[in-house]
Amino acid sequence: MRTSTRDFTLRRERTLAGALRVLRDEPDTVPLAGCTDVYVALQFGQKPGTRYLDLTPLAALRRITTSGDRLVIGALASYTDLQRSRLVRTRLPMLVEAAHTVGGAQIQHMGTVGGNIANASPAGDTLPVFAVSGAEVVLQGASGERRVPFTSFYTGYRQSVRRSDELITAVEVPAVEGRQWFRKVGTRAAQAISKVVLAGVRGASPALALGSVGPTVVRLPRTEALLASGSPIEAALDALRAEISPIDDVRSTADYRRDVAANLVREFWARTA
Amino acid sequence: MKFTLNGSARELDVHPMRRLLDVLREDLSLTGSKEGCGEGECGACTVLVDGEPVVSCLIPVAQVEGCDVTTIEGLPGDHPLQLAIMREVGSQCGICTPGVVLAALALVNAERKPTLAKVRDALAGNLCRCTGYEAIHRAVLAAHAEKR
Numbered sequence: 001m002r003t004s005t006r007d008f009t010l011r012r013e014r015t016l017a018g019a020l021r022v023l024r025d026e027p028d029t030v031p032l033a034g035c036t037d038v039y040v041a042l043q044f045g046q047k048p049g050t051r052y053l054d055l056t057p058l059a060a061l062r063r064i065t066t067s068g069d070r071l072v073i074g075a076l077a078s079y080t081d082l083q084r085s086r087l088v089r090t091r092l093p094m095l096v097e098a099a100h101t102v103g104g105a106q107i108q109h110m111g112t113v114g115g116n117i118a119n120a121s122p123a124g125d126t127l128p129v130f131a132v133s134g135a136e137v138v139l140q141g142a143s144g145e146r147r148v149p150f151t152s153f154y155t156g157y158r159q160s161v162r163r164s165d166e167l168i169t170a171v172e173v174p175a176v177e178g179r180q181w182f183r184k185v186g187t188r189a190a191q192a193i194s195k196v197v198l199a200g201v202r203g204a205s206p207a208l209a210l211g212s213v214g215p216t217v218v219r220l221p222r223t224e225a226l227l228a229s230g231s232p233i234e235a236a237l238d239a240l241r242a243e244i245s246p247i248d249d250v251r252s253t254a255d256y257r258r259d260v261a262a263n264l265v266r267e268f269w270a271r272t273a
Numbered sequence: 274m275k276f277t278l279n280g281s282a283r284e285l286d287v288h289p290m291r292r293l294l295d296v297l298r299e300d301l302s303l304t305g306s307k308e309g310c311g312e313g314e315c316g317a318c319t320v321l322v323d324g325e326p327v328v329s330c331l332i333p334v335a336q337v338e339g340c341d342v343t344t345i346e347g348l349p350g351d352h353p354l355q356l357a358i359m360r361e362v363g364s365q366c367g368i369c370t371p372g373v374v375l376a377a378l379a380l381v382n383a384e385r386k387p388t389l390a391k392v393r394d395a396l397a398g399n400l401c402r403c404t405g406y407e408a409i410h411r412a413v414l415a416a417h418a419e420k421r
Binding site: 001005006008010012032034035036039040043044052054056080103104105106107109110189190191 | 288289290291292311312316319325326328330331332333335336338376379394395396
Protein backbone atom coordinates (compact mmCIF):
# COMPACT_ATOMS: atom_id res chain seq x y z
CA MET A 1 0.00 0.00 0.00
CA ARG A 2 1.47 3.32 -1.04
CA THR A 3 0.33 5.27 2.00
CA SER A 4 1.99 4.10 5.19
CA THR A 5 -0.50 3.73 8.02
CA ARG A 6 2.24 3.39 10.65
CA ASP A 7 1.57 6.82 12.17
CA PHE A 8 -2.21 6.60 11.90
CA THR A 9 -4.48 5.84 14.81
CA LEU A 10 -7.59 3.68 14.72
CA ARG A 11 -10.25 3.88 17.41
CA ARG A 12 -12.87 1.20 17.85
CA GLU A 13 -15.83 2.26 19.93
CA ARG A 14 -18.45 -0.23 21.13
CA THR A 15 -21.27 2.31 21.50
CA LEU A 16 -22.72 4.98 19.23
CA ALA A 17 -22.39 7.55 22.01
CA GLY A 18 -18.71 6.69 22.32
CA ALA A 19 -18.18 6.99 18.57
CA LEU A 20 -19.95 10.37 18.48
CA ARG A 21 -17.77 11.62 21.33
CA VAL A 22 -14.66 10.70 19.35
CA LEU A 23 -15.94 12.62 16.32
CA ARG A 24 -16.79 15.65 18.48
CA ASP A 25 -13.48 15.73 20.35
CA GLU A 26 -11.27 14.88 17.36
CA PRO A 27 -12.99 16.61 14.44
CA ASP A 28 -10.71 15.38 11.66
CA THR A 29 -11.42 11.73 12.40
CA VAL A 30 -12.34 9.68 9.34
CA PRO A 31 -15.09 7.09 9.95
CA LEU A 32 -14.38 3.62 8.51
CA ALA A 33 -16.90 0.90 7.71
CA GLY A 34 -16.46 -1.39 4.69
CA CYS A 35 -13.17 0.36 3.76
CA THR A 36 -13.84 -0.15 0.05
CA ASP A 37 -13.26 3.54 -0.65
CA VAL A 38 -10.84 4.58 2.11
CA TYR A 39 -8.42 1.69 1.60
CA VAL A 40 -8.45 2.22 -2.16
CA ALA A 41 -7.49 5.85 -1.51
CA LEU A 42 -4.66 4.66 0.76
CA GLN A 43 -3.51 2.24 -1.93
CA PHE A 44 -3.35 5.16 -4.39
CA GLY A 45 -1.10 7.08 -1.99
CA GLN A 46 -3.79 9.48 -0.81
CA LYS A 47 -4.18 10.36 2.84
CA PRO A 48 -7.83 10.86 3.78
CA GLY A 49 -6.72 11.53 7.38
CA THR A 50 -4.43 10.38 10.16
CA ARG A 51 -7.11 9.53 12.73
CA TYR A 52 -9.68 6.86 11.95
CA LEU A 53 -12.73 5.50 13.71
CA ASP A 54 -13.87 1.95 12.95
CA LEU A 55 -17.67 1.78 13.04
CA THR A 56 -18.01 -1.96 12.48
CA PRO A 57 -18.38 -2.80 16.21
CA LEU A 58 -21.66 -0.82 16.20
CA ALA A 59 -23.76 -3.84 15.25
CA ALA A 60 -27.06 -2.04 15.88
CA LEU A 61 -26.38 0.18 12.87
CA ARG A 62 -26.46 -2.84 10.59
CA ARG A 63 -30.14 -3.60 11.12
CA ILE A 64 -32.82 -3.23 8.46
CA THR A 65 -36.24 -2.61 10.02
CA THR A 66 -39.48 -0.72 9.51
CA SER A 67 -40.98 2.19 11.37
CA GLY A 68 -44.64 2.62 10.40
CA ASP A 69 -44.62 2.53 6.60
CA ARG A 70 -40.97 3.58 6.42
CA LEU A 71 -38.12 1.25 5.64
CA VAL A 72 -35.20 1.99 7.98
CA ILE A 73 -31.85 0.85 6.63
CA GLY A 74 -28.99 1.03 9.12
CA ALA A 75 -25.91 2.74 7.74
CA LEU A 76 -23.76 -0.37 8.25
CA ALA A 77 -26.03 -2.63 6.20
CA SER A 78 -23.86 -4.15 3.48
CA TYR A 79 -24.85 -4.58 -0.16
CA THR A 80 -25.23 -8.30 0.62
CA ASP A 81 -27.51 -7.48 3.57
CA LEU A 82 -29.71 -5.41 1.23
CA GLN A 83 -30.01 -8.30 -1.24
CA ARG A 84 -30.82 -10.83 1.50
CA SER A 85 -33.35 -8.63 3.30
CA ARG A 86 -36.96 -9.64 2.71
CA LEU A 87 -38.05 -6.11 3.65
CA VAL A 88 -35.85 -4.53 1.01
CA ARG A 89 -36.76 -7.13 -1.60
CA THR A 90 -40.48 -6.48 -1.14
CA ARG A 91 -40.46 -2.73 -0.61
CA LEU A 92 -37.53 -1.46 -2.59
CA PRO A 93 -36.57 -4.00 -5.26
CA MET A 94 -34.66 -1.35 -7.23
CA LEU A 95 -32.26 -1.09 -4.28
CA VAL A 96 -31.67 -4.85 -4.43
CA GLU A 97 -30.77 -4.48 -8.11
CA ALA A 98 -28.48 -1.56 -7.34
CA ALA A 99 -26.74 -3.51 -4.55
CA HIS A 100 -26.22 -6.43 -6.91
CA THR A 101 -24.32 -4.25 -9.40
CA VAL A 102 -21.73 -3.00 -6.88
CA GLY A 103 -18.35 -4.70 -7.43
CA GLY A 104 -18.36 -8.49 -7.01
CA ALA A 105 -19.45 -10.69 -4.11
CA GLN A 106 -16.46 -9.64 -1.99
CA ILE A 107 -17.14 -5.91 -2.29
CA GLN A 108 -20.85 -6.53 -1.69
CA HIS A 109 -20.02 -8.23 1.62
CA MET A 110 -17.88 -5.30 2.72
CA GLY A 111 -19.32 -2.05 1.34
CA THR A 112 -22.11 -0.34 3.25
CA VAL A 113 -25.06 1.90 2.46
CA GLY A 114 -23.80 4.59 4.82
CA GLY A 115 -20.41 4.50 3.14
CA ASN A 116 -21.93 4.80 -0.33
CA ILE A 117 -23.86 7.88 0.81
CA ALA A 118 -21.02 9.44 2.81
CA ASN A 119 -18.43 8.92 0.08
CA ALA A 120 -20.54 11.28 -2.03
CA SER A 121 -19.31 10.06 -5.39
CA PRO A 122 -21.63 11.04 -8.25
CA ALA A 123 -21.24 7.42 -9.44
CA GLY A 124 -22.50 5.77 -6.23
CA ASP A 125 -24.77 2.95 -7.36
CA THR A 126 -27.41 3.18 -4.64
CA LEU A 127 -27.72 6.96 -4.72
CA PRO A 128 -30.21 7.33 -7.62
CA VAL A 129 -32.50 4.90 -5.78
CA PHE A 130 -32.59 7.12 -2.70
CA ALA A 131 -32.99 10.21 -4.87
CA VAL A 132 -36.22 8.92 -6.47
CA SER A 133 -37.76 7.33 -3.39
CA GLY A 134 -38.24 10.29 -1.05
CA ALA A 135 -35.51 8.98 1.27
CA GLU A 136 -34.15 10.86 4.25
CA VAL A 137 -30.64 10.60 5.64
CA VAL A 138 -30.51 10.27 9.43
CA LEU A 139 -27.50 12.06 10.91
CA GLN A 140 -26.46 11.84 14.53
CA GLY A 141 -24.02 14.08 16.32
CA ALA A 142 -23.02 14.42 19.94
CA SER A 143 -25.67 17.16 20.24
CA GLY A 144 -28.53 15.19 18.69
CA GLU A 145 -30.17 13.83 15.58
CA ARG A 146 -31.35 15.49 12.38
CA ARG A 147 -32.93 14.29 9.16
CA VAL A 148 -32.07 15.60 5.75
CA PRO A 149 -34.04 14.86 2.58
CA PHE A 150 -31.73 12.82 0.37
CA THR A 151 -32.21 15.25 -2.51
CA SER A 152 -30.77 18.08 -0.33
CA PHE A 153 -27.92 16.00 1.10
CA TYR A 154 -25.28 16.82 -1.51
CA THR A 155 -24.04 20.34 -2.04
CA GLY A 156 -21.46 19.74 -4.77
CA TYR A 157 -18.87 17.31 -6.09
CA ARG A 158 -18.06 15.02 -3.15
CA GLN A 159 -19.58 17.57 -0.77
CA SER A 160 -22.51 17.00 1.54
CA VAL A 161 -24.24 18.66 4.46
CA ARG A 162 -22.79 16.08 6.87
CA ARG A 163 -20.60 17.82 9.44
CA SER A 164 -17.38 16.12 10.44
CA ASP A 165 -18.76 15.50 13.95
CA GLU A 166 -21.81 13.71 12.56
CA LEU A 167 -22.37 10.12 11.51
CA ILE A 168 -24.89 8.83 9.01
CA THR A 169 -26.73 6.28 11.13
CA ALA A 170 -29.54 5.28 8.76
CA VAL A 171 -31.40 6.05 5.58
CA GLU A 172 -35.20 5.98 5.78
CA VAL A 173 -37.38 5.31 2.77
CA PRO A 174 -41.16 5.84 2.72
CA ALA A 175 -43.47 3.45 0.86
CA VAL A 176 -42.81 3.88 -2.86
CA GLU A 177 -45.90 3.97 -5.09
CA GLY A 178 -45.39 2.87 -8.67
CA ARG A 179 -43.18 0.63 -10.76
CA GLN A 180 -39.50 0.72 -9.72
CA TRP A 181 -36.70 0.63 -12.25
CA PHE A 182 -32.90 0.47 -12.01
CA ARG A 183 -30.30 0.21 -14.72
CA LYS A 184 -26.54 0.68 -14.63
CA VAL A 185 -24.25 0.89 -17.64
CA GLY A 186 -20.56 0.25 -17.05
CA THR A 187 -17.62 -1.33 -18.84
CA ARG A 188 -18.64 -4.79 -17.70
CA ALA A 189 -21.42 -6.30 -15.60
CA ALA A 190 -19.40 -6.69 -12.38
CA GLN A 191 -16.48 -4.81 -10.88
CA ALA A 192 -17.07 -1.65 -12.90
CA ILE A 193 -17.91 1.86 -11.82
CA SER A 194 -20.86 3.22 -13.76
CA LYS A 195 -20.64 5.33 -16.88
CA VAL A 196 -24.32 6.16 -16.30
CA VAL A 197 -26.71 4.82 -13.67
CA LEU A 198 -30.47 5.37 -13.58
CA ALA A 199 -33.24 4.79 -11.05
CA GLY A 200 -36.86 5.55 -11.82
CA VAL A 201 -40.31 5.24 -10.32
CA ARG A 202 -43.36 5.20 -12.60
CA GLY A 203 -46.04 6.43 -10.23
CA ALA A 204 -48.70 9.12 -10.37
CA SER A 205 -45.89 11.49 -11.29
CA PRO A 206 -42.72 9.85 -12.60
CA ALA A 207 -39.45 10.28 -10.71
CA LEU A 208 -36.03 9.90 -12.35
CA ALA A 209 -32.49 10.19 -11.05
CA LEU A 210 -29.17 9.69 -12.81
CA GLY A 211 -25.65 9.14 -11.53
CA SER A 212 -22.33 9.87 -13.26
CA VAL A 213 -23.81 12.68 -15.37
CA GLY A 214 -23.00 15.63 -13.12
CA PRO A 215 -21.10 16.60 -9.97
CA THR A 216 -23.69 14.81 -7.79
CA VAL A 217 -26.50 12.35 -8.37
CA VAL A 218 -29.28 14.40 -10.01
CA ARG A 219 -33.05 14.38 -10.22
CA LEU A 220 -34.49 15.47 -13.57
CA PRO A 221 -37.39 17.84 -12.77
CA ARG A 222 -37.95 19.18 -16.30
CA THR A 223 -37.82 15.74 -17.89
CA GLU A 224 -40.14 14.40 -15.20
CA ALA A 225 -42.63 17.26 -15.72
CA LEU A 226 -42.74 16.68 -19.48
CA LEU A 227 -43.30 12.95 -19.00
CA ALA A 228 -45.99 13.62 -16.38
CA SER A 229 -47.84 16.02 -18.73
CA GLY A 230 -47.99 13.44 -21.50
CA SER A 231 -45.47 15.16 -23.79
CA PRO A 232 -43.87 12.96 -26.46
CA ILE A 233 -40.87 11.01 -25.21
CA GLU A 234 -38.57 12.78 -27.71
CA ALA A 235 -39.45 16.16 -26.17
CA ALA A 236 -38.68 14.78 -22.73
CA LEU A 237 -35.34 13.39 -23.95
CA ASP A 238 -34.40 16.76 -25.46
CA ALA A 239 -35.03 18.29 -22.04
CA LEU A 240 -33.00 15.53 -20.43
CA ARG A 241 -29.96 16.17 -22.65
CA ALA A 242 -30.03 19.83 -21.59
CA GLU A 243 -30.68 19.02 -17.97
CA ILE A 244 -27.57 16.92 -17.29
CA SER A 245 -23.93 18.00 -17.30
CA PRO A 246 -21.75 14.95 -17.96
CA ILE A 247 -18.01 15.30 -18.47
CA ASP A 248 -15.26 13.42 -20.31
CA ASP A 249 -13.21 11.38 -17.85
CA VAL A 250 -11.32 8.07 -17.58
CA ARG A 251 -14.51 6.05 -17.67
CA SER A 252 -16.41 7.64 -20.53
CA THR A 253 -17.12 10.76 -22.57
CA ALA A 254 -19.77 13.42 -22.12
CA ASP A 255 -21.32 12.66 -25.52
CA TYR A 256 -21.58 8.95 -24.81
CA ARG A 257 -23.07 9.58 -21.39
CA ARG A 258 -25.66 11.97 -22.84
CA ASP A 259 -26.71 9.36 -25.42
CA VAL A 260 -26.81 6.53 -22.89
CA ALA A 261 -28.74 8.63 -20.37
CA ALA A 262 -31.38 9.34 -23.04
CA ASN A 263 -31.50 5.65 -24.02
CA LEU A 264 -31.92 4.60 -20.39
CA VAL A 265 -34.80 7.02 -19.86
CA ARG A 266 -36.41 5.88 -23.12
CA GLU A 267 -36.09 2.26 -21.99
CA PHE A 268 -37.50 3.08 -18.54
CA TRP A 269 -40.50 4.80 -20.10
CA ALA A 270 -41.21 2.00 -22.59
CA ARG A 271 -40.70 -0.88 -20.17
CA THR A 272 -42.72 0.56 -17.27
CA ALA A 273 -45.71 1.61 -19.45
CA MET B 274 -5.86 -8.72 18.92
CA LYS B 275 -7.34 -12.22 18.78
CA PHE B 276 -8.95 -14.10 15.93
CA THR B 277 -9.25 -17.61 14.58
CA LEU B 278 -7.11 -18.43 11.57
CA ASN B 279 -7.71 -21.66 9.69
CA GLY B 280 -9.20 -23.20 12.81
CA SER B 281 -6.47 -22.15 15.27
CA ALA B 282 -6.71 -19.36 17.82
CA ARG B 283 -4.20 -16.57 17.12
CA GLU B 284 -3.10 -13.58 19.13
CA LEU B 285 -1.16 -10.85 17.35
CA ASP B 286 0.39 -7.56 18.30
CA VAL B 287 0.14 -5.58 15.07
CA HIS B 288 -0.84 -2.09 13.97
CA PRO B 289 -4.65 -2.15 13.69
CA MET B 290 -4.70 -0.43 10.29
CA ARG B 291 -2.36 -2.83 8.53
CA ARG B 292 -4.06 -4.68 5.74
CA LEU B 293 -5.13 -8.20 6.62
CA LEU B 294 -3.34 -9.28 3.42
CA ASP B 295 0.00 -7.92 4.65
CA VAL B 296 -0.36 -9.45 8.09
CA LEU B 297 -1.13 -12.84 6.53
CA ARG B 298 1.76 -12.71 4.08
CA GLU B 299 4.44 -10.87 6.03
CA ASP B 300 3.81 -11.69 9.69
CA LEU B 301 2.28 -15.14 9.38
CA SER B 302 4.14 -16.29 6.21
CA LEU B 303 0.87 -17.38 4.63
CA THR B 304 1.70 -16.36 1.07
CA GLY B 305 -1.17 -18.24 -0.58
CA SER B 306 -3.24 -15.05 -0.59
CA LYS B 307 -1.92 -13.00 -3.52
CA GLU B 308 -1.81 -9.28 -4.10
CA GLY B 309 -3.03 -8.55 -7.60
CA CYS B 310 -4.38 -5.03 -7.85
CA GLY B 311 -4.42 -3.95 -4.21
CA GLU B 312 -7.65 -2.06 -4.76
CA GLY B 313 -10.39 -4.65 -4.45
CA GLU B 314 -10.90 -5.24 -8.17
CA CYS B 315 -9.19 -8.56 -8.91
CA GLY B 316 -10.08 -10.90 -6.03
CA ALA B 317 -6.63 -12.57 -5.87
CA CYS B 318 -6.42 -11.79 -2.14
CA THR B 319 -9.86 -13.23 -1.34
CA VAL B 320 -10.17 -14.91 2.06
CA LEU B 321 -13.24 -15.97 4.03
CA VAL B 322 -14.19 -13.99 7.11
CA ASP B 323 -16.92 -15.79 9.06
CA GLY B 324 -17.60 -17.80 5.92
CA GLU B 325 -18.09 -14.85 3.56
CA PRO B 326 -15.59 -13.98 0.82
CA VAL B 327 -13.89 -10.61 1.21
CA VAL B 328 -10.80 -8.98 -0.28
CA SER B 329 -8.03 -8.93 2.31
CA CYS B 330 -6.31 -5.97 0.60
CA LEU B 331 -9.05 -3.61 1.79
CA ILE B 332 -9.47 -4.83 5.36
CA PRO B 333 -7.70 -3.28 8.32
CA VAL B 334 -6.62 -6.23 10.44
CA ALA B 335 -8.47 -4.78 13.44
CA GLN B 336 -11.76 -5.59 11.70
CA VAL B 337 -11.18 -9.35 11.95
CA GLU B 338 -10.87 -9.24 15.73
CA GLY B 339 -12.90 -12.16 17.08
CA CYS B 340 -13.63 -13.42 13.56
CA ASP B 341 -13.01 -16.75 11.90
CA VAL B 342 -10.61 -16.27 8.97
CA THR B 343 -9.97 -18.95 6.34
CA THR B 344 -7.14 -18.67 3.81
CA ILE B 345 -6.19 -21.12 1.09
CA GLU B 346 -3.75 -22.70 3.57
CA GLY B 347 -6.77 -23.75 5.61
CA LEU B 348 -7.85 -26.17 2.88
CA PRO B 349 -6.30 -29.64 2.81
CA GLY B 350 -4.97 -29.47 -0.76
CA ASP B 351 -7.19 -32.32 -1.88
CA HIS B 352 -10.47 -30.58 -1.18
CA PRO B 353 -13.01 -31.62 -3.85
CA LEU B 354 -12.97 -28.07 -5.18
CA GLN B 355 -9.19 -28.05 -5.51
CA LEU B 356 -9.21 -31.46 -7.19
CA ALA B 357 -11.93 -30.37 -9.60
CA ILE B 358 -10.01 -27.24 -10.56
CA MET B 359 -6.91 -29.35 -11.26
CA ARG B 360 -8.90 -31.91 -13.23
CA GLU B 361 -10.70 -29.31 -15.35
CA VAL B 362 -7.52 -27.22 -15.76
CA GLY B 363 -9.22 -24.30 -14.09
CA SER B 364 -5.79 -22.98 -13.12
CA GLN B 365 -2.93 -21.96 -15.40
CA CYS B 366 -0.59 -19.29 -14.04
CA GLY B 367 -2.19 -19.79 -10.63
CA ILE B 368 -2.22 -16.24 -9.29
CA CYS B 369 -6.02 -16.03 -9.18
CA THR B 370 -6.51 -19.62 -8.00
CA PRO B 371 -6.44 -19.25 -4.19
CA GLY B 372 -8.99 -16.43 -4.37
CA VAL B 373 -11.13 -18.33 -6.86
CA VAL B 374 -11.14 -21.44 -4.66
CA LEU B 375 -12.22 -19.47 -1.58
CA ALA B 376 -14.93 -17.48 -3.38
CA ALA B 377 -16.21 -20.73 -4.89
CA LEU B 378 -16.04 -22.50 -1.53
CA ALA B 379 -18.35 -19.89 -0.01
CA LEU B 380 -20.83 -20.57 -2.81
CA VAL B 381 -20.57 -24.35 -2.60
CA ASN B 382 -21.08 -24.20 1.17
CA ALA B 383 -24.04 -21.83 1.02
CA GLU B 384 -25.90 -22.79 -2.09
CA ARG B 385 -28.01 -25.91 -2.43
CA LYS B 386 -28.35 -25.73 -6.18
CA PRO B 387 -25.61 -23.67 -7.80
CA THR B 388 -26.45 -22.90 -11.40
CA LEU B 389 -23.96 -21.61 -13.95
CA ALA B 390 -25.49 -18.16 -13.46
CA LYS B 391 -24.92 -18.34 -9.69
CA VAL B 392 -21.34 -19.55 -10.17
CA ARG B 393 -20.59 -16.71 -12.56
CA ASP B 394 -22.15 -14.28 -10.12
CA ALA B 395 -20.19 -15.62 -7.14
CA LEU B 396 -16.91 -15.41 -9.10
CA ALA B 397 -17.59 -12.06 -10.80
CA GLY B 398 -15.13 -10.46 -8.38
CA ASN B 399 -12.27 -12.83 -9.29
CA LEU B 400 -10.38 -11.91 -12.44
CA CYS B 401 -8.52 -14.61 -14.36
CA ARG B 402 -6.44 -13.73 -17.40
CA CYS B 403 -5.57 -17.31 -18.41
CA THR B 404 -8.48 -19.70 -18.43
CA GLY B 405 -11.35 -17.75 -19.98
CA TYR B 406 -13.31 -18.84 -16.88
CA GLU B 407 -15.18 -21.75 -18.45
CA ALA B 408 -12.93 -24.41 -16.93
CA ILE B 409 -13.29 -22.74 -13.53
CA HIS B 410 -17.07 -22.67 -13.79
CA ARG B 411 -17.14 -26.34 -14.86
CA ALA B 412 -14.94 -27.28 -11.91
CA VAL B 413 -17.12 -25.49 -9.36
CA LEU B 414 -20.28 -27.13 -10.66
CA ALA B 415 -18.55 -30.53 -10.69
CA ALA B 416 -17.28 -30.10 -7.13
CA HIS B 417 -20.75 -29.22 -5.95
CA ALA B 418 -22.26 -32.23 -7.69
CA GLU B 419 -19.70 -34.46 -5.91
CA LYS B 420 -20.59 -32.97 -2.56
CA ARG B 421 -24.19 -34.12 -2.89
